[in-house]
Amino acid sequence: MRPAAARLWLPASVLFLVAALLAGVLVGPVHLGAVNVVRATFAHVFGLHSPLSGSDDAILWELRLPRVILAALVGGTLAVAGAAYQGVFRNPLADPYLLGAAAGAGLGATVVVAYAPASALTGDLLPIGAFVGASVAVVAAYMLGRSAGIAAGPGALVLAGVTIASFLTALQTFVQQQHVDTVQEVYSWLLGRLATSGWREVGIVLPYAVVAWALIIAHRRLLDVLSVGDDEAAALGVNVARVRLLVVAAATIATAAAVAVSGLIGFVGIIVPHTIRLLVGGSYRLLLPLSVIVGAGFLVFADVIARTVMSPAELPIGVVTAFFGAPFFAVVLRTSRRPA
């Protein structure tokens, strides 16, 4: 890939994201109008008078915009976390759930649904339960992998993640069997959902997402160094264990926050980085920023599909990301030149 081509990918991806955001706020049962939407958004941000009527304004500001922003934050987080995991583990199949984040979040959410008294409080406790579960799982996996000899390379850590994930999934299944009435709620959470109540969820994810993006992207050069292997990276003067710990911590905390508000949205962390890799090349310098932008746009588009194809019913967004993402990825895989 030539440098000139590299300079084109960034603006192209930004264009993709802007198109996604516009589609996200414009598509819906109530017609708002592109110009009004943009003006009303600016009006809210700068405290001016909105050009939209009261109910239209509420649809934009209380319903569509928070949901679109949430989708962008979650999508960007999952994609860049996936790319980061693939980098530190040098494993193309790594995704943000590799170290047990999904299983831990699943257990946390199930415990909340099963044991918390059914009330308005459950809605508040669920993200906390998922966040704590995901964090505990990854910390446990990290400690187990470390005791098994992290110096031996990333393999021990991945195995520890698999071990912790199986154990927590077993616990989660057990809790679920004991409380059969929770199955439906837990199941819908596992499939991922971007339902919002105003700006609350955005507020939960935003700080984690922004800090994690910045931290991961700041490590873009070092992730390139890790791609030559632990030994050679160490011979180049890099403290491999420290880079791995920092990047995994950033990716994990942001993933836990994303999972807490949106459930388990699969595939984004794999498909987005790999599509970019096939189109642009494997250097993390470009891969990481592009993953944030494209991941954000991708999930916003997926959410538009999720809430329109069977309107007024909603498809689980995890189903959409896999159903539309997999064929697209297959096309990219087939058409990209892969020298033998």
Place this chain on the structure above:
Amino acid sequence: MSALTLERLSVTLGGARVLDGFSADVEGGEWVALIGPNGAGKTTALRAVAGLLPYEGYVHVLEDDARGLARKHLARRVALVPQVPLIPGDITVRAYVLLGRTPHLGYLGSERRSDHRAVDAALDQLDLLPFSQRRLDTLSGGERQRATLARALAQDAPILLLDEPTAALDMGRQQQVLEIVDALRASRGLTVFSTMHDLTLAGQYADRLLLLDGGRLVAAGSAEEVLTRALITEHYGAEVDVVDTPGSGFVVVPVRRSS
């Protein structure tokens, strides 16, 4: 000035003493080759010098104790080219060579113009400028080896550790790579400490040979002193003839055992 001093260097891996009290001294600008049968501890010695293994004894790099040097500062003095480098296929040659600048950058720092100049110089010196935007997985074995050398050159370290620099290359590429190393040694004043499995080539290119067996140094000196039939038979368990040919030095020829 001595570039590299090893004092009673010992390494234990998995309970086995892989390197046992190995002492050696490499002068600045010298090319010293480690030879010896498989499992003699040659690669282990290089990895210990590069700071990748815990060891007993001392390694002095440019007369400083290597243990007292931060990882990054050691990497500014010693560049390692492993036998089988892990090649990330989907990045360009230039991006790969740029990784050699890592020890000169801050933790989250990015490359300055001087770093790009060092990379251009390394690419130029190894005739890789036409390949600089090619992906690594489109290169041949010899071109890849040159890219790895370029990365080590970009590191700007005065000491070059080469682990079997000619492994998996054909005869012509082997010569080409060794000639390049020799030329770099001359033009940049590099000190080369390498393992070599081809004894004839080792004798032709290195100033001195160190023969390791079972983790111990068993012979050291010029090709004439080390490449003898007796030493090779004893330590390699091989039947050989050593022929002193004018122009190509000591040629080690395997002799088929009569049955």
